[in-house]
Amino acid sequence: MAKGLDVVIVGGGIIGLAGGYFLSRKKKRVLVIDKGGFADGASGACDDMILFQSKKPGINLELTFESLELYKRLIVDFDDEMQFKNLGGMVLIENDAELAIMEQFVAEQRSYGLDVEVIGQQDARKKQPFLSDHIIASTYSMMDSQIDPFHVMRALEKHGLKLGMGIQRRNGVVAIERLGNGNWSVVCEDGSTHEAPVVVNAAGAWAPSIAQMVGATVPIVPKRGQIVLSERIPPIGETNLWNAKYLVTKLHKGTEVQMTDEERELGLSLAFTRSAGNTYLMGSTREYVGYDKGTTIAGIRGIIDMTLSYLPKMKDVGIVRAMAGLRPETPDGKMILGEHKNLDGFYTAAGHEGDGIALAPVTAKLLSDLICGNPIDRDLGELSPNRFGGMAHE
Amino acid sequence: MSDENENRDMLICRCEEVTLGEILDAIDEGFVTVKDVKRATRAGMGLCQGRSCSRTIARIISERTGKSLEEVLPKSYRYPVRPEKMGAALSREGEDESNN
Numbered sequence: 286m287a288k289g290l291d292v293v294i295v296g297g298g299i300i301g302l303a304g305g306y307f308l309s310r311k312k313k314r315v316l317v318i319d320k321g322g323f324a325d326g327a328s329g330a331c332d333d334m335i336l337f338q339s340k341k342p343g344i345n346l347e348l349t350f351e352s353l354e355l356y357k358r359l360i361v362d363f364d365d366e367m368q369f370k371n372l373g374g375m376v377l378i379e380n381d382a383e384l385a386i387m388e389q390f391v392a393e394q395r396s397y398g399l400d401v402e403v404i405g406q407q408d409a410r411k412k413q414p415f416l417s418d419h420i421i422a423s424t425y426s427m428m429d430s431q432i433d434p435f436h437v438m439r440a441l442e443k444h445g446l447k448l449g450m451g452i453q454r455r456n457g458v459v460a461i462e463r464l465g466n467g468n469w470s471v472v473c474e475d476g477s478t479h480e481a482p483v484v485v486n487a488a489g490a491w492a493p494s495i496a497q498m499v500g501a502t503v504p505i506v507p508k509r510g511q512i513v514l515s516e517r518i519p520p521i522g523e524t525n526l527w528n529a530k531y532l533v534t535k536l537h538k539g540t541e542v543q544m545t546d547e548e549r550e551l552g553l554s555l556a557f558t559r560s561a562g563n564t565y566l567m568g569s570t571r572e573y574v575g576y577d578k579g580t581t582i583a584g585i586r587g588i589i590d591m592t593l594s595y596l597p598k599m600k601d602v603g604i605v606r607a608m609a610g611l612r613p614e615t616p617d618g619k620m621i622l623g624e625h626k627n628l629d630g631f632y633t634a635a636g637h638e639g640d641g642i643a644l645a646p647v648t649a650k651l652l653s654d655l656i657c658g659n660p661i662d663r664d665l666g667e668l669s670p671n672r673f674g675g676m677a678h679e
Numbered sequence: 680m681s682d683e684n685e686n687r688d689m690l691i692c693r694c695e696e697v698t699l700g701e702i703l704d705a706i707d708e709g710f711v712t713v714k715d716v717k718r719a720t721r722a723g724m725g726l727c728q729g730r731s732c733s734r735t736i737a738r739i740i741s742e743r744t745g746k747s748l749e750e751v752l753p754k755s756y757r758y759p760v761r762p763e764k765m766g767a768a769l770s771r772e773g774e775d776e777s778n779n
Contacts (some may be wrong), residue, residue: 323715435718443708452709516726516762562695562724580757589765600766605728607757 290314292656293471293479295458295495296487297321298328299434299641300634302441303649304487309448311657316479317450318471320457320491324438327489328641330578330610332512332558332566333431334525335643338374338424339532341390342397344619344667345640348647350398355646356432363444367436368561373524374429375409376532377555377595378422383529386537391424401426413522415598429525433561434642461498461631469499469630483630483656490576490611492621492635501625504673505636507576507611508552511584512568513592516603520559521596528555528595551587555595564605567592569639571612580607612638616673620644622651623669632656633670691739692732694725702736706743712751713737726762 292308294301297319305317319325335353340346360366378384387403394401402425409423410416442452453473460472461484469484486495490507531554533540547553552571560566570584585607593600615621615636625631634652637644654661666672687700697720710719713733722736723729729736733752740751759768 322712322718323710324718325714329718435721439708439719446708454709454715515765562721582758585758586769589768593765593769601764603726603762603764604759604768605726605762607759 290316290479290481292316292483292485293318293469293481294485294487295461295471296326296489296491296635297452297454298324298326298487298489299438299441299645300328300489300637300648301485301487302438302445303645304485304634304652305450305452306441306445306448307646307649307653308656309445309450311653313653313656315445315450316481317445317452318456318458318473318479319452319454320474322454324435326491327610327612328434328438330512330608331434331510331612331639331642332556332568333368333433333560333642334374334556334558335430335432336374336640337399337428338376338394338401338426338527340394341536342393345644346394346397346399347663349640349643351650352644352647353428353430355650356430359437359440359646363440365436365440367440368433369430370432370559371427371430372559373425373427374527375404375412375524376424376527376529377409377416377420378403378424378529379419380421380543382540383533383542384422386533386540387422387424387529390532390536399426400428412524413526415521415596417595417597420595424529425524431525431558432642436561437642437645458495458498461495463499467629483632485652485656486631486633487635489635489637489641490613492613492633496625496633499625499628499631501628501631501633501670502673503621503633503635503670504616505613505621506573508614508638509572509574509577509609510569510612510639511572511580511588511607511609512566513585513588513604514560514606514608515565515567515599516605517563518565518602519563521565521598525559526555526557526595530554547583547587548591551584553587553591555591557592557596565602570609576611578609578611580609584609613641614638619668620648621668621670622648623655623665623671626671691735692720692722692725692729694727694731695721695723697722699739702739703743706740711740711744711746712753713740714753716740728760728762
């Protein structure tokens with residue numbers, strides 16, 4: 286039995302690594318355990334956005350502001366840009382119904398301090414010369430930023446290791462038991478056990494099965510997002526792009542939008558972002574297919590079809606690869622962060638859906654404040670693992 | 680790798696311009712499979728998707744760590760195995776292309 290640990294973090298994705306690094310900075314002795322390799326899960330099969338425009342005013346938008354500031358500080362602390370870019374973003378609008386909803390949404394976001402506006406067709410085309418003619422308007426925000434997940438994770442790991450953090454990969458957790466002294470014992474596939482007063486469940490889409498080991502319920506569902514990668518090409522526009530079509534259905538339930546059967550079935554919506562490798566990441570699907578991380582021909586063709594409908598010129602660009610990640614989705618679209626009721630020292634930090642990269646630093650900061658008992662100047666009740674009711678039953 | 684120091688600037692992944700030195704550093708930091716090294720350095724993420732360099736990288740990891748090639752090579756390859764134009768990816772023989 287390895288002793289002397291303060292915290293065992295289950296899951297070495299961006300949330301687990303960021304948590305490990307922030308806790309190590311507070312002099313906690315941390316071990317991060319992951320069943321897979323480096324960036325094997327959703328953190329390695331996603332885009333790189335610190336995206337504001339998709340957020341409804343509320344805690345998710347507020348936390349994104351905080352996270353961006355924390356990223357800027359990490360860039361200074363690590364003396365490493367981690368491919369941070371601030372290209373801004375546009376949400377493409379295709380008809381008057383979408384325009385009306387987006388105008389209202391933009392007004393709400395502005396009242397929350399987001400620098401965003403609606404721009405007309407001509408201005409949109411100035412920023413994106415290859416846009417399809419049918420785009421009637423667009424939103425535009427210069428705040429949407431991005432940072433390379435692989436680079437961030439490697440840096441968090443490197444600086445965490447320097448502070449004494451431990452990492453074990455390819456060693457899944459098979460059991461978590463409460464010891465007589467009140468500590469948790471985390472049992473791994475290789476037979477090793479690790480004792481600590483605090484365990485953090487940062488297993489993303491797999492968080493429910495980790496929670497189950499201590500009799501807790503975490504209502505996270507894996508949602509598959511397929512992404513297609515282009516070959517390396519020069520920038521074809523100023524900003525990254527999304528479409529309003531999917532967003533408006535989320536904002537106004539029951540809004541009638543024109544979607545093909547394919548779009549509906551695959552949950553397709555556009556995310557067109559320039560990656561650290563000067564390629565374009567094109568996504569994405571939103572599929573409920575359990576823990577199947579495979580890419581599908583239908584998904585890839587659906588994404589290509591959709592992308593070409595906004596950017597017809599891309600037909601001459603090559604694709605080199607497709608990938609899929611399982612976004613951990615919660616019932617209310619907010620992450621799960623906090624200690625479980627009746628399970629002293631058992632925390633969950635998971636359920637970021639498509640915002641794990643954007644929200645990793647602020648999640649880690651709050652997690653470390655919770656565990657260290659530092660004052661937190663915000664009510665985290667709406668993120669609590671106990672908000673769903675009937676959670677822990679010991 | 681006895682003359683490792685002289686060869687550190689040698690390009691292993693030409694698509695993403697990743698050198699032997701960068702790959703050795705990643706291995707020493709604990710990235711010990713072809714996939715780990717790819718995600719840590721971008722080696723194999725470029726146009727050829729590792730078709731040229733992944734065997735070489737596997738051998739470098741194997742020599743450095745004593746692990747077998749089977750342990751360090753990826754177990755699966757994802758579609759597409761060769762780059763293809765987006766326009767071409769949509770059209771298939773015998774299928775209706777009118778939607779394009």
